[in-house]
Amino acid sequence: MNQPMRRWILWLAVLLVALEMGILGFALWRSSAPPAEIPPTPSVPPQIPPTPSPASPSNPELFLIGAQVHGYVGDPRDTLRVVRQVGFPWVKQQVLWSMHEPEPGSYDWGILEGFLIVSELENVKVLLSVVTAPEWSRREGGIHGPPDRPEDLARFLQVLIRRHRGRIHAIEVWNEQNLKREWQTSRGLRPEDYVELLRVAYATIKAEDPRIMVISGALSPTGIDDGVNAIDDFRYLQGMMQAGFLNYADCVGVHHNGYNIGPDVLAEEAPFLPKARTARFRGPFDNPHHSWSFKSTLWGYWEIIGGAKPLCVTEFGWASAEEYGTAPPGFEFALDNSLEEQARWIIEGFERMRAWGFVRMAILWNLDFGPKGFGPERDDNVLYSILDTRGVPRPAFSALEAYFAKLRTEED
Secondary structure (H helix, E strand, O other): OOHHHHHHHHHHHHHHHHHHHHHHHHHHHHHHOOOOOOOOOOOOOOOOOOOOOOOOOOOHHHOEEEEEOOOOOOOHHHHHHHHHHHOOOEEEEEEEHHHHOOEOOEOOOHHHHHHHHHHHHOOOEEEEEEEOOOHHHOOOOOOOOOOOOHHHHHHHHHHHHHHOOOOOOEEEEOOOOOEOOOOOOOOOOOHHHHHHHHHHHHHHHHHHOOOOEEEEOOEOOOOOOOOOOEOOHHHHHHHHHHOOHHHHOOEEEEEEEOOOOOOOOOHHHHHHOHHHHOOOOOHHHHOOOHHHOHHHHHHHHHHHOOOOOOEEEEEEEOOOOOOOOOOOOOOOHHHHOOHHHHHHHHHHHHHHHHHHOOEEEEEEOOOOHHHHOOOOOOOHHHHHOOEOOOOOEOHHHHHHHHHHHHHHHHHO
């Protein structure tokens, strides 16, 4: 090998070694340098849509407030005494048609009659929610579904109104008909079938007493949308719209049981709440959906109906299991809610609905299922009650007393 060639190879080897050492040095510097700062998780979600403004002005004078009671249990005088003590001007009672007309044309009014009479004496207005068709009205049997003939329900309503004329101020036609457990029929969960039942009921109620407010059956907010066990409430409501249900209702029924987030939280905001880091029940935080959110649900209904009719929230509330330490399966969110939160969120819920201006009626779920239920480990209704299992007022009870006293002062 000649001398120039030898010098060229030696120079190339030195260059390669230098290059390798440079790469190694860079790698060692990167490994010892502090890591780049990772931006913290934002405390508020990016691009949260602004809170919309009501499509109609707030009108607190037209805002009706009440509570659902278990009027079939206990002395109606005791039940209504507690209603008046808190200050509720309205009560809601669910009416089991299957109980009161066990045979066609044969009526047994039982304790419902006493409840309506006492409500009149106590000057408390009554919303009745009519559910469960008698077995004789259904070829398929069972009571948790509509009658085969809507006219059978219409006749029952006619008799009920005539017997208690002036004691009934609003009627909600059915309950959560987007769920199979409430609407069991071989035809399935068809919004048009419900609207036909509502149409016939509406005509009868208005013919008997046009002063009675007719409320469409409130749907269940649910993320289940399999078409068999449940249909998403937004989608079902759109089907009711297509079937023309607004022609047969004075008010659009809505339900929402607030889970473990407050009334001001949109569904998309929930994952960014401080509670999202500690909550045992993960639904609103891990899988944002309108059904978890009181606010998203109500505003969603208002948008779907285009502001054509007011909303009647015939069931809303927050559950707390703080003093019980137990909850039925599926209701673990009650373990995340303190009694203080339950009280605060109930008052805030009433106030928000009053201010939004498109809610005509708001009914708290519930007053007295605590002492009248089956215990907190079995009965989720107990966890929503503002009376505990001994009948002792929970903090929400006192908060509502103060709230109604404040409203009376404002009216004066």
